[in-house]
Amino acid sequence: MYLAERIPDVDTHTHTVVSGHAWSTLSENVYAAKKRGLKGLCLTEHGPEMPQGAPGYIPLSQTMLPAKLDEVRIYKGIEADIIGYDGSIDISDKYLPYCEFVIASIHQPVLPGGTTGQNTDAFINALKNPHIDILGHPDDPKAPCDFEAVVRAAVSNNKLLEMNNNSLSELRPGSLPNLIRYIELCKKMEARICVASDAHFHTMVGNVSPMMRLLDEQQYPPQLIVNLTITSFEAYLSERKRRIN
Ligand SMILES: [Zn+2]
Ligand SMILES: [Zn+2]
Incomplete structure (x- = not known):
């Protein structure tokens, strides 16, 4: 299968200086993406509830950006914060329609201390929002959830x-056992996934080799990796348009 040697065409989770605690500009990220052979990246800044996150109107603001820069497709997205166990997020319905791709994540500065039951509810409820495409790093041990219930709800x-590459770095310590259990359940339930860098610096863009090696070891079916080719990612985006309209 040789997944270990592949880099997905599209990095679905990247941040710029607009997120408040990332270090590169969009131009630097695009340059790095091109150098690595990527065909696209999702611009997914942190939402307004994260300390120094982007303003709530950022999806509208992003419409002034080009669709492509240096031949790299820029998908205008957001990494919204889940702000309640009812699955509500920090981007309003007024601005969500401007997003091409929406990640919903639990971050400790915004929603700390949830129990496994509460976090599971938050994820499952967020998945019911038609604008939300994907859950960000649900394997984070700081926000424990019932993987079986969450994966089933996503499917x-x-x-x-x-599959967030930072879960394999020192940024999210203690993730590995969680991550393996999560991958096993995703595989068992044939869940569609995206492999993403969650880059906060341009050298991280598209650098998902550790996660690809792990998915290779777990023999994850390549056809379930939606961002592996830009064609399959675009096909998902067409599906999303039909879902929202
Ligand atoms: Zn995050
Ligand atoms: Zn992120």
Whole structure:
């Protein structure tokens, strides 16, 4: 299968200086993406509830950006914060329609201390929002959830689940056992996934080799990796348009 040697065409989770605690500009990220052979990247800044995150109107603001820069397709997205166990997020319905791709994540500065039951509810409820495409790093041990219930909900809502490369770095310590259990369940339930860098610096863009090696070891079916080719990612985006309209 040789997944270990592949780099997905599209990095579905990247940040710029607009997120408040990332270091590169969009131009630097695009340059790095091109150098690595990527065909696209999702611009997914943090939402307004994260300290120094982007303003709530950022999806509208992003419409002034080109669709392509240096031949790299820029998908205008957001990494919204889940702000309540009812699955509500920090981007309003007024601005969500401007997004081409929406990640919903639990971050400790915004929604700390949830129990496994509360976090599971938050994820499952967020998946019911038609604008939300994918859950960001649900394997984060700081926000424990019931993987079986969350993966099942993603599959039944035709949504995606993220394999976040930072879960294999020192940024999310203690993730590996969680991550392996999560991958096993995703595989068992044939969940569609995206493999993403969650880059906060341009050298990280498209650098998902550790996660690809792990998915290779777990023999994850390549056809379930939605962002592996830009064609399959675009096909998902067409599906999303039909879902929202
Ligand atoms: Zn995040
Ligand atoms: Zn992120």
